[in-house]
Amino acid sequence: MDVRLEHDMLGDRNIDDSKYYGINTVRAMENFNLGDRYVNIDYVKEIAIIKKAAALVNSKLKRLDEEKGKAIISAAEEVAEGLHNDSFKINAFQGGAGTSTNMNVNEVIANRALELLGEKKGNYDVIHPLNHVNMSQSTNDVCPTALRIAAIRKIRRLADALANLQESLQVKENEFANILKLGRTELMDALPMMVGQGFGAYAKAIERDRWRIYKVEERLRVTNIGGTAIGTGLNATNKYIFMMTDMLQQLTGLGLARSDFPMDITQNADVFVEVSGLLKSCAVNLMKISNDLRLLSSGPKGGVGELILPMRQPGSSIMPGKVNPVIPEMIAQVAMRVVSNDSGITFAAASGQLELNAFIPLITENLLESLELLEKAVIIFREKCIEGIEVNKDVCRENLEKSTAMTAALIHHIGYDRASEIAKKALVLGITLREAIYLENILTKEEVDAILNPLELTKPGIPGK
Structure with missing residues (x-):
């Protein structure tokens, strides 16, 4: 050698x-x-x-x-x-x-x-x-500037991936717009809803994430290039500083701007905390959606079983025929990683001292990893899970019919207490809510059918009136 x-x-x-x-x-x-x-x-x-x-x-x-x-x-x-x-x-x-x-x-x-x-x-x-x-440079103006540029590029790709996920969720919202299912609050039976309404709610959450992440690019455009070691600009002329900003705009194609107070950018890392916080918000929504999908597709016989997720790989080395919801599980783990990365970024930014933050390397690694993970995970989630979801209509109908959730529709007609008694009676006798009301003989069959029309229960208004 x-x-x-x-x-x-x-x-x-x-x-x-x-x-x-x-x-x-x-x-x-x-x-x-x-x-x-x-x-x-x-x-x-x-x-x-x-x-x-x-x-x-x-x-x-x-x-x-x-x-x-x-x-x-x-x-x-x-x-x-x-x-x-x-x-x-x-x-x-x-x-x-x-x-x-x-x-x-x-x-x-x-x-x-x-x-x-x-x-x-x-x-x-x-x-x-x-x-x-x-x-005319220092690590302390080069590295934060490079991080801002790298983050902006990745933010744009993530925003595009989220826009595509939002669109796929909206497609499912329309596809499942006329399929009734049982809503749930605190994992207990709640009011009826359309399957599509659930996907519409997911789409709105992702829409907020997409917009927030798209807009946060503005926070990253201001750089301290030319500030050199502590932001005073020693060894960098004013001509150099102004020309560097223009040159970086040309080379990157980004709307970068020169900070009017480079010392701020050099010593304070709160902008990266802000960006990471929005990534955490996105991760939270993705994890919520992935957990819902796992729960609603659980089974296929011993769980909820209302949704059918695409089967991607055999799920057990000892239980033949078992298929696990591996894509939502992956999404959940990516979300956990992003949240933990955010904690690291928060501690690192808060630990800066005086004119420099010594922990920019951790902030850089965590922020860029979160951006990369989210972009790739969102694409996989859309392509390998969301776009292939189907609904088990029979299970949705059965769960809805067995539930006493529609009791709320009776409140304006017979009062809360009487409605509660009828719901309890249905559960004790093992009959449907509709059958329990018929036994009470307090409303005509036509009135009951109008009040308990599930389609009417999925929109504003008083059923039967």
Whole structure:
């Protein structure tokens, strides 16, 4: 193995010369050897976009040699395109507020740029990871900006996935619009409803999630790029700061804006808490829906059995014929993960001190993971579960007819207490509510049929009047 010698303030290290990363990355890989949960690669790619933007701006400002600038730009483009993903193996849970990740990107771009110029890796007198690739930047403005850009891209994809899920739920709302079933409150028999009404309620919940998540992008557009270490902008000129914002807008296609007070963006992470909180709200709704589907499809003989979910895989290694609701179970677990990620983001944001939050790496990992998990899970939920749901009409009808839930319709005709007595009588005698009323002989058959018309009980008004 060919090696090259690199030096930092702590001493010298031999580096595998086939690697584009350098001494800072090697130290980080050793210090944070927690397994293979590496820094989110999409986040790395956005950092590379920032490096490209900085090289373009610094070249225009004549602070960076044109030839060196072109090499840095080309190397940054390769990283952004994913050509060097195997060069980024630092654990996501790292100390230093993201310095290790920033230096990893600086070193890979510097060494690849040197290679493009025909120079040897590690010849930092020509292109230096800090003096050239990191010119006018700091970890503390690069990393939060990259996180905001990466989050916006993922938010847009999640919003689209939620819009498609909402549409699929609305399709089921229409498909099941004329199928009656028994409603339930606190798991006990309640009033009749249409199966489609239940799916309509799910669609409304997802509609709120989609809109909230779509709108929260606005919170992420303001960046602290150019604020450098603590937001004061030391080592970054005003021309650079304004040009960087314009350049990032061009390169990303996003409506990014320069903060009028970069120190705020540098030290405060509450925006990420806000975004995560909306993801948690979405997770809560998804978990509620998934749990409802599991309950309503339970059985097929010993449970509720009103819904029929698509069968996706055999469900037991010992019970032949058993099929489990694996997609809703997956959704529930993703929701649990998002909620736990939100707790981590909350603690990390609250733990920042003075002019910097050292726990940006945790915020980055948790937020991007939640966004990715939700997007993929929502797509799977729609395609492998929601779109294939069917209704067991016979079970729905049987459960409705056996229930005394329609007793509420009698209140305006015979009063609450008398209606309660009749419901109890039906349960004791094991007969239907309709039969129990006939036995009381207090209403004509026509009146009973009008009052207990299930279709009338699923809409506003007083049945029978």
